[in-house]
Amino acid sequence: MNKERKLVIAGNWKMNKTVAEASDLVEGLLLDLKDVKEIDMVVCPPFTALAQVSQQILSTSLRLGAQNMSQHASGAYTGEISAQMLKEFSVRYVILGHSERRQFFHETDELVAIKAQAVHAASLRPIVCVGETLDERESGTTEKVIETQVRGSLAGLDAAKMADTIIAYEPVWAIGTGKTASTGQAQEVHAFIRRLLASIYDENTARLVRIQYGGSVKPNNARELMSQPDIDGALVGGASLEARSFAQIIRSCLN
Ligand code: PEP
Numbered sequence: 001m002n003k004e005r006k007l008v009i010a011g012n013w014k015m016n017k018t019v020a021e022a023s024d025l026v027e028g029l030l031l032d033l034k035d036v037k038e039i040d041m042v043v044c045p046p047f048t049a050l051a052q053v054s055q056q057i058l059s060t061s062l063r064l065g066a067q068n069m070s071q072h073a074s075g076a077y078t079g080e081i082s083a084q085m086l087k088e089f090s091v092r093y094v095i096l097g098h099s100e101r102r103q104f105f106h107e108t109d110e111l112v113a114i115k116a117q118a119v120h121a122a123s124l125r126p127i128v129c130v131g132e133t134l135d136e137r138e139s140g141t142t143e144k145v146i147e148t149q150v151r152g153s154l155a156g157l158d159a160a161k162m163a164d165t166i167i168a169y170e171p172v173w174a175i176g177t178g179k180t181a182s183t184g185q186a187q188e189v190h191a192f193i194r195r196l197l198a199s200i201y202d203e204n205t206a207r208l209v210r211i212q213y214g215g216s217v218k219p220n221n222a223r224e225l226m227s228q229p230d231i232d233g234a235l236v237g238g239a240s241l242e243a244r245s246f247a248q249i250i251r252s253c254l255n
Contacts, residue, residue: 001253005210007226008166008233009250010042010065010127011240012095012214013049022049026056028243032251037061039250040233042093043240047081054089065093065127068101071114083122094119095127095235097153099172109152116154120161127166127212127235128153130193134173143192150196159201163208167193168235174215176237183224183231186213190230219248226253 001007017025022045033041044065045053054064070080086094096119097112112128119126130149132142150167157165169189171181181189190211198206213225214235225231239245 001223001227001255003226003232004229005208005232006038006040007253008040008042008210008212009222009236009253010044010093010095010212010233011236011246012044012067012098013046013240014067014100014237015046016241017045017049019049019052022046023052023056025241025243026053026062029062029247030056030060032243032247033062034060036250036254038254041250044093044095050086050089050091054091058090063093064089064091065095066091067095067098069094069096069115069119069124071111071118073118083118083124086124087122091124093125093127093166095129095168097149098129099131099170099175103172109149109155112153113155113157116165117156120157120164125164125166127168129168129170129214129235131170131172131175131215137171137173142189146189146193147196150193151200154200159205162197162201163205166210166212166233168212168214169193170214170235176216178216180216180218180221180225181213183228186225187228187230190228194230217249219245219252222249223252 042063042065044067066086096115101107116126132145136145194206210232212233212235213231217234217236218239
């Protein structure tokens with residue numbers, strides 16, 4: 001597939017997979033994807049499986065991501081995980097502000113922005129999630145909601161850090177529901193985000209930023225979505241839990 005930006009496809013395993021299950025999944029992925037270089041491939045296991053997965057993907061083209069990170073460096077923050085702790089396992093990417101964290105853990109745009117700064121300060125790369133709910137889409141406020149989230153969640157990043165940040169557009173109504181945004185709906189919002197980045201930063205920065213689509217991406221819809229000019233990858237939930245479907249998604253987007 002001829003893309004302006006290198007595709008980045010990440011699997012968000014959420015709260016799934018024991019260490020043994022994670023190990024099997026990665027073994028399957030490596031069998032299928034060993035030779036793939038054209039796409040940045042990332043797996044984001046739960047924290048408890050990072051050590052295992054990190055060992056398995058050493059010297060391969062799979063990269064490791066975390067699903068969240070504390071904005072603090074260390075100290076009395078029970079239950080939290082710091083950048084330094086992630087770096088011990090060669091984590092490269094950190095998902096921030098996933099809609100489940102916004103909904104169930106009350107994460108705000110302000111907090112996501114602070115975390116994004118901390119992720120960059122540790123030389124890691126954030127994947128910042130934004131997306132409208134069904135009510136917001138139906139009431140015609142999608143662009144307003146996305147603009148507020150993009151401005152708020154990325155506040156304070158300079159142009160260089162912005163260029164090295166991944167945005168994941170994930171319509172909340174399409175996550176885990178089997179409903180995918182149509183390619184037209186997705187491309188429209190991606191193009192809107194890129195225009196917004198050009199107005200906040202500049203054309204060049206906007207051109208460099210990779211914007212993933214997320215929301216029921218499957219082997220049968222990935223290629224069409226990825227062929228849109230402003231869709232530069234995918235954040236995959238359910239279909240990343242099986243080696244076959246995640247590998248098929250990636251393979252379907254080659255050439
Ligand atoms: C997600 O949670 O990031 C996601 C896109 O999930 P799913 O692919 O299952 O819709």
